Amino acid sequence: MKIETKGLAGSSRSTRIRKTLLIAVVSVLVVVVCVAGYSVISLYNSLRSINPNANATRSALNLRERVNVLVIGVDSRATNDPGRSDSIMLIGLDPASHTMSVMSIPRDSRVNIPGHGYDKINATTNSDYFSDGGIDLLEKTVEAMIPGIKINYYVKANFAGFEQVVDALGGVTINVEKAMYYKAEDTLIDLKPGIQHMDGKTALEYARFRMDAIGDFGSSNGEELGRVVRQKTLLKAIVAQTTSLRNVWKLPPVIRAVENAVVTDFLPNDMLRIALAFKNTTDKEVTTIPFPGVPGYVGATSYVIPDLDALRSKIAPLFSSLAPSN
Numbered sequence: 001m002k003i004e005t006k007g008l009a010g011s012s013r014s015t016r017i018r019k020t021l022l023i024a025v026v027s028v029l030v031v032v033v034c035v036a037g038y039s040v041i042s043l044y045n046s047l048r049s050i051n052p053n054a055n056a057t058r059s060a061l062n063l064r065e066r067v068n069v070l071v072i073g074v075d076s077r078a079t080n081d082p083g084r085s086d087s088i089m090l091i092g093l094d095p096a097s098h099t100m101s102v103m104s105i106p107r108d109s110r111v112n113i114p115g116h117g118y119d120k121i122n123a124t125t126n127s128d129y130f131s132d133g134g135i136d137l138l139e140k141t142v143e144a145m146i147p148g149i150k151i152n153y154y155v156k157a158n159f160a161g162f163e164q165v166v167d168a169l170g171g172v173t174i175n176v177e178k179a180m181y182y183k184a185e186d187t188l189i190d191l192k193p194g195i196q197h198m199d200g201k202t203a204l205e206y207a208r209f210r211m212d213a214i215g216d217f218g219s220s221n222g223e224e225l226g227r228v229v230r231q232k233t234l235l236k237a238i239v240a241q242t243t244s245l246r247n248v249w250k251l252p253p254v255i256r257a258v259e260n261a262v263v264t265d266f267l268p269n270d271m272l273r274i275a276l277a278f279k280n281t282t283d284k285e286v287t288t289i290p291f292p293g294v295p296g297y298v299g300a301t302s303y304v305i306p307d308l309d310a311l312r313s314k315i316a317p318l319f320s321s322l323a324p325s326n
Helices: 002-049 121-125 135-145 159-169 200-208 227-242 251-261 268-277 308-319
Strands: 067-074 085-094 099-104 110-113 117-120 153-158 172-176 180-183 188-191 194-198 218-220 223-225 262-264 286-288 293-298 301-306
Touching (some): 067 159, 135 153, 159 200, 159 251, 188 200
Antiparallel strands (some): 067 085, 110 117, 293 301
16 A cells, blocks of 8 residues: 555656656746747838838738848948948849849939939939939939839948947958058058958948049940949858847847837838748859949040940849849
8 A cells, every 4th residue: 555655756856857847848948938939020120110101001011022222331420421322332132042133323323313313413412402313213313324223122221320230240351352451530441361250340331442543434445343242242251150149039129220220111010021032041142243344534524425325235134123043
């Protein structure tokens, strides 16, 4: 009888232990689910905050076609300063092949701005320069310059915010092609050649450096030279850096940085759909495309003169809205 009692007692203790372990496991799972749920909700709310019109627009995202995004870096120096576009990139996303095509548009490109005639493209976003200046005018100008393409979305960032985003990513690794030095009253750029891991401030210095014989844009034998090349190099480095961050646990600090730095017309759900479509894309799937143009003067003003025939015949097909390749 005693033996049976011990057996029952042992069985009871074993049951209690199993129940305790089960409760512990369930508790851990609940915590995990709650934290993940909080991260997703926080992510969604952050994405909503960077689109001022998120409540007033409906999704137009079509993942059966190429999606073109204008990425604009603005050099505004004060709170109410609209700034000019210091860097402009056209990014074509192919959802079927999960690849990206990237073309930098030199800020000094001489373009026919709808309603205003010829001027530098970076003036389009400055409402102090044109009464209707802004992203919409820039999009119309790019679409007029490259006939047949459609700009689907834009992403705009100021440079202080850009630094925060790169820092939140943990920096980027770049092979600096040559020594870069520039000193002014409020600026010091002093980069040595070679592979180095950069924080946001240094990465921005690399991308903005143009104090050499080439400056913002140059070309030789069809090869692009100058700052626009560094901008595309930096974009590829950012794509490479994000591959280790594409899970819900590591995203919150990055999203918080993006929230403070970026304005876009992407809807939150559409950003998540794009992120899922390109979640496995690496820098090897990013193709950089030279801008067809040459530096030159019109009157006394320095421009980059676009090759309109090449834009129409060679560039437009790369960013057309036709169904992407399988």
